[in-house]
Amino acid sequence: MKVPLLDLKLQYATIKNDVLTAIAEVLDSQVCIGGPKVAELEQKIAAISDCKFAVGVSSGTDALLASLMALNIGLGDEVITTSFTFFATAGSISRTGALPVFVDIDPRTYNLDPSKIEAAITGRTKAIIPVHLYGQMCDMDPIMEVAAKHNLHVIEDAAQAISATYKGRKAGSIGTVGCFSFFPSKNLGGAGDGGMIVTNDPALHERLVAMRSHGSQRKYYHKDVGGNFRLDPLQAAILLVKLPHLGDWSEARRRNAAYYNQAFASSGVQTPWINPDCVSIFNQYTIRVSHRDLLVQALKQEGIGAEIYYPLPMHEQECFAGKCRVAGSLRESETASHKVLSLPVYPELTQDQLDCVADYVLRFAASPERPSSSEVLQ
């Protein structure tokens, strides 16, 4: 049985008519930049995130970049983050001229280990970017505590965690700003790139709005150098159709995750650990196994989608050689990059597909050197 890692066509089939109507509405209006769809989405994302303001932007990457720029972070500054993340987190820091400083992760959650942050702070440190990896929020209380003590901004990279909670508080609402991505594979994905920044700070909101339009508040007069970081109204219209389903879709992912958890109990497969303070949206269901690379290869040959998020930590990336700082040992980040594997967890998976994935992984875990189908290791 074929089980892709993600099947967006199934989801699209359930909302196709509404999406086509929404797109037609934008095209008929010929409001092609900004406009009511972007404003409505901003208002709704702010509301579900328990934030006062939201600013639609062109991608999750640009949400991070515009946030750093609006907070005046640049050359000579340092920003503390995790090495075990998608490239955009560290890449955005680097693009402002600031130095990414990497701190190790908690091996249970794969998120920034709050106890390691303080030792990484210097006189140049301006901000911390906690990344809510795989849909589960970081342990935010100790992160906010150390940030307050040292007067640092906190930029939540919530690209994988829209509507996830920590102690009942929404992703993006705890830090100075929160950044979301609408990349198609995220829980709330557009038909292309898109992103959003949320904040409760009115002055920062104003700066972010300027930042996404070349730093100008009054047309053709520029107080700061910004960029073209605007959210496309066609994407906003599509996202408005999808937003009411986000809760159900995330719930279905949690159900699928719970099913795998049960199936893998008392096997050699390490299932995701969810902090009791958190509700995860399971953007990924990520296991830890020995012989990980053999398993990936075997699953792919079986027609089962599986992906490694992420195979090379940021501090080992060629582009950051001599252009980042490693604060303490990053042993857990390195180990995770060799052991983790994400399995299909998307909402539309059928019971047969879930069984198929679980059975195969279990058989492999029982005898990794001698997988059950003979062609597997060719």
Ligand SMILES: *Cc1c(COP(=O)(O)O)cnc(C)c1O
């Ligand atoms: C997806 C993602 C981003 C970037 O989002 P884009 O919309 O693809 O630019 C940033 N950080 C993390 C952790 C992500 O998963």
